Amino acid sequence: xxxxxxxxxxxxxxxxxxxxxxxxxxxxxxxxxxxxxxxxxxxxxxxxxxxxxxxxxxxxxxxxxxxxxxxxxxxxxxxxxxxxxxxxxxxxxxxxxxxxxxxxxxxxxxxxxxxxxxxxxxxxxxxxxxxxxxxxxxxxxxxxxxxxxxxxxxxxxxxxxxxxxxxxxxxxxxxxxxxxxxxxxxxxxxxxxxxxxxxxxxxxxxxxxxxxxxxxxxxxxxxxxxxxxxxxxxxxxxxxxxxxxxxx
Amino acid sequence: xxxxxxxxxxxxxxxxxxxxxxxxxxxxxxxxxxxxxxxxxxxxxxxxxxxxxxxxxxxxxxxxxxxxxxxxxxxxxxxxxxxxxxxxxxxxxxxxxxxxxxxxxxxxxxxxxxxxxxxxxxxxxxxxxxxxxxxxxxxxxxxxxxxxxxxxxxxxxxxxxxxxxxxxxxxxxxxxxxxxxxxxxxxxxxxxxxxxxxxxxxxxxxxxxxxxxxxxxxxxxxxxxxxxxxxxxxxxxxxxxxxxxxxxxxxxxxxxxxxxxxx
Numbered sequence: 001x002x003x004x005x006x007x008x009x010x011x012x013x014x015x016x017x018x019x020x021x022x023x024x025x026x027x028x029x030x031x032x033x034x035x036x037x038x039x040x041x042x043x044x045x046x047x048x049x050x051x052x053x054x055x056x057x058x059x060x061x062x063x064x065x066x067x068x069x070x071x072x073x074x075x076x077x078x079x080x081x082x083x084x085x086x087x088x089x090x091x092x093x094x095x096x097x098x099x100x101x102x103x104x105x106x107x108x109x110x111x112x113x114x115x116x117x118x119x120x121x122x123x124x125x126x127x128x129x130x131x132x133x134x135x136x137x138x139x140x141x142x143x144x145x146x147x148x149x150x151x152x153x154x155x156x157x158x159x160x161x162x163x164x165x166x167x168x169x170x171x172x173x174x175x176x177x178x179x180x181x182x183x184x185x186x187x188x189x190x191x192x193x194x195x196x197x198x199x200x201x202x203x204x205x206x207x208x209x210x211x212x213x214x215x216x217x218x219x220x221x222x223x224x225x226x227x228x229x230x231x232x233x234x235x236x237x238x239x240x241x242x243x244x245x246x247x248x
Numbered sequence: 249x250x251x252x253x254x255x256x257x258x259x260x261x262x263x264x265x266x267x268x269x270x271x272x273x274x275x276x277x278x279x280x281x282x283x284x285x286x287x288x289x290x291x292x293x294x295x296x297x298x299x300x301x302x303x304x305x306x307x308x309x310x311x312x313x314x315x316x317x318x319x320x321x322x323x324x325x326x327x328x329x330x331x332x333x334x335x336x337x338x339x340x341x342x343x344x345x346x347x348x349x350x351x352x353x354x355x356x357x358x359x360x361x362x363x364x365x366x367x368x369x370x371x372x373x374x375x376x377x378x379x380x381x382x383x384x385x386x387x388x389x390x391x392x393x394x395x396x397x398x399x400x401x402x403x404x405x406x407x408x409x410x411x412x413x414x415x416x417x418x419x420x421x422x423x424x425x426x427x428x429x430x431x432x433x434x435x436x437x438x439x440x441x442x443x444x445x446x447x448x449x450x451x452x453x454x455x456x457x458x459x460x461x462x463x464x465x466x467x468x469x470x471x472x473x474x475x476x477x478x479x480x481x482x483x484x485x486x487x488x489x490x491x492x493x494x495x496x497x498x499x500x501x502x503x504x505x506x507x508x509x510x511x
Contacts, residue, residue, distance in 0.1 A: 060348045064503040085350040094341030098262070100269040113349040113356075114257030115251030 012039045012073040012087075012164050013196045014059075019068035028054040029065075030219040033038065036198050036212065038164065041191035043207040043227070044200040046216035047244050052200040055216070056169045059198075060090055067215055072144070073164035073196075087116065089163030091154050092172045102117040106142055107157050114161040128156040132186070148179030155183065165196045172206065180206070205238040217244050255351050263363030266333075277325060277371050278378070281318035285379060286507040289314050301442055311384050316470035319372045319394075320462065323402045324433060326371065328426055329371035330364035331409030335416050338367025347500075352511050354497045357410060361475075361493075364409075365402035372398055390473040397472040401465035407492035414499025437463040461488035 019141040021029040029051045036042040046052050057063040058155055059070060061081055070077040075084035097106050111121045129135045132152045142150060151171060158166060168187065172180040184206050191197045199206070207213060209228035214221055222243055223230050231239045286292065293310035300307060302362040325412065337343040346356055386394075408429075416425055434440075436453070437460050446454040457463050464484035 058343070061502055062344060062347060064505075082352070084351040088348070090344075090348055092341050092344050094344075096341040096345045098342065100264070101262075101265060105265065109258050109262050110345065112251070112254045113346065113351070115255060115349075119253070120253060162330065173455055 005105070006058075013040070014073075014165050014198060015069075015071045016059075019055075019058060019065055019070065021051075021058060021063065021065045027219050031059070031221040032068075032216070032219070033219055034214055034221060034224065036165075036196050039191060039194045039195045040194045040212050041199065041208075042212040043213060044198055044214045045202065045204065045207060045240060047202055050216045051219045052216060053169060056090075056092075056167060056200065059167055060088065061085060081235055085165075086161065087164045088165045089158035089161070091151070091158050091166075091168040091171045093173060094175075095150060095154070097142040097150060097154065100141060101141050102141055103129070103145070103153055104138045106153070107160060110157045111160055116161055124160055128160050129153075132156045133158070148182070151175060151179065151183055152186075155186070159190075163195075165198070166190065168197070168199045170200055170202070172201070173202065185205050204240050206233075207236060215240070215243065229232050249502070252351065255349065256362065257358070259346075259356070259359040260363035260366060263360070263367060267367050267404050267439065273329070274371065274410055277322060277329075278375060280325065281375050282378060284318055284321070285311060285314065285384070285418055286382065295352070298405065298442065299444075301444070303471045303476045303478075309384075314440060315376070315379055315384060315386070315443070316473055317437070317466045319398065319469050320401055320405075320437075320439060320466045321434060322375055323365075323368045323374050323398065323405045324430060324462065326364060326368035327405030327407075327409040328412075328430060329409075330360075330406055331416075332411065332414040332419075332422055332426075334360075334413035335419055335422060338413075347502075353500055354504075356437065357496060357500060358493075361403060361406045361410060365399060365404050367405075368402045369395070369398045386473045387475060390475055393475050394469055394472040397465075397468045401469060402480075404461060404465060404485050404489040404492065407489055407496055410496035411492050411499055414496060433460060433462045437466055439463075439466050461485065464488070 004117075014034075014135070016032060016034045019029055019032045032051075032055065037044065044052060044055070054063070058065050059072070059077075061077060061084075064078070070084075072084040073087035074115055075087060077084040094132060101109070107125045107128065108121055109125065112118075116124065125138070126135060132155060134149065134152055137149065137153075138144065142153065144154065149162070155171070166187070171187075172183060175183070187197055187199060188208070201207070207227055209231075212225065213225060213226050213227040213230055215223040215230075234242075255258060289311045298308060298313055334343065336350075337346070346360070347353065351357055373391075379385075412425060412429065416422055436457050438457060439462070443454055443457055443463070446457055450485065464481040467478050468481040468485055471481065
């Protein structure tokens with residue numbers, strides 16, 4: 001894996017080298033390296049406690065690891081954090097909406113946080129909501145939306161500044177089957193349009209055979225490749241259970 | 249990257265919108281100093297004799313004496329309230345949204361501080377207006393002159409709130425910490441009694457009061473209300489603000505791992 005770094009860097013995408021992180025004595029991530037190419041939907045599959053959330057916190061610079069490299073769309077997160085963060089869209093696991101504000105106010109707040117010019121903001125918000133079929137809800141309070149719509153709105157928000165890399169941390173937690181399906185499909189479409197997507201989950205049914213699959217277990221990458229090739233003839237859920245339950 | 253002011257406007261604006269949605273908070277913040285002013289002070293006016301001390305030029309009532317202290321109290325409680333909402337934001341996740349902005353963290357935190365200070369000042373002026381209705385007035389120009397003092401005091405106490413929020417890991421720990429901050433800060437200050445009265449009972453307590461930055465915020469506000477500048481208080485407040493601000497920025501440094509507990 002590590003030798004492939006230059007191609008990835010030139011084209012953008014996401015690449016991580018030798019990333020380790022410890023909470024005191026407990027190792028959360030152990031020399032993790034991974035690459036996600038632009039236009040690729042990469043599912044990061046791991047049981048609870050595998051280190052997924054720690055990885056997301058490091059990728060979003062909520063935490064900084066003592067060693068290892070993270071490159072987002074070619075920008076080194078350590079050396080040029082602002083440029084790297086400007087190319088990154090994130091949907092966090094926990095909801096991060098102001099429920100008392102309208103959809104539009106929430107999005108405008110985010111646009112300003114990312115330094116988007118004020119004149120462009122309304123047009124971008126409309127476009128982002130249109131893409132997700134939520135334009136007519138723009139002036140409702142976030143509190144009035146159901147869980148699926150709140151998530152869609154967070155996705156719209158994460159795309160507002162045209163990021164090159166999109167991170168989603170267990171984005172379907174707490175959603176019903178229809179909402180899960182719709183958001184999973186939509187993000188696959190985004191990847192087909194050229195976005196680099198890293199999608200963390202512990203649910204195997206969200207992963208397609210053509211997706212890039214990374215399996216994280218106990219802080220290490222257990223498998224890295226195309227889902228169909230990794231699982232062979234075994235259903236992914238069985239394969240995943242057999243790999244991750246042995247040591248657990 | 250441009251947009252530094254845009255991001256500031258958005259953060260301050262969000263604070264205002266949140267504030268508008270929390271009318272109970274506004275009322276509570278007003279009732280507290282008014283109870284002190286109209287009940288506590290009324291009861292104490294007989295018990296406490298005040299001599300003429302600067303900036304006052306005549307004998308004053310006790311109610312008049314404690315108005316600046318109560319202004320600072322509004323700032324103090326708001327600073328803590330904002331600290332509480334920062335801890336809440338962190339648990340709820342909207343802090344992540346703020347901190348993954350590509351703007352420098354110190355700037356994001358400063359804007360947040362500015363927003364909560366602006367709201368505090370709004371509350372102080374409302375309090376002063378109600379006090380005036382009850383006949384407790386200051387020189388008219390004093391109401392204007394006090395503004396920079398309120399800004400500085402608000403920033404100092406807001407920065408203290410930021411520092412606390414960066415060290416408090418969980419919402420549940422908040423109440424305990426607050427008791428160890430709000431009450432000592434308020435009672436070991438010149439808000440309720442002039443320091444010379446304190447000397448009579450204990451020189452040690454007086455010294456502690458004189459070191460308490462809150463005392464200096466109170467005195468800065470008191471002197472400005474009477475169109476005078478207490479330079480020592482001014483310096484003390486500026487210095488405290490800078491030190492607390494630096495600790496807050498350090499506390500929120502990602503390498504230190506604010507989110508370490510459960511990232």
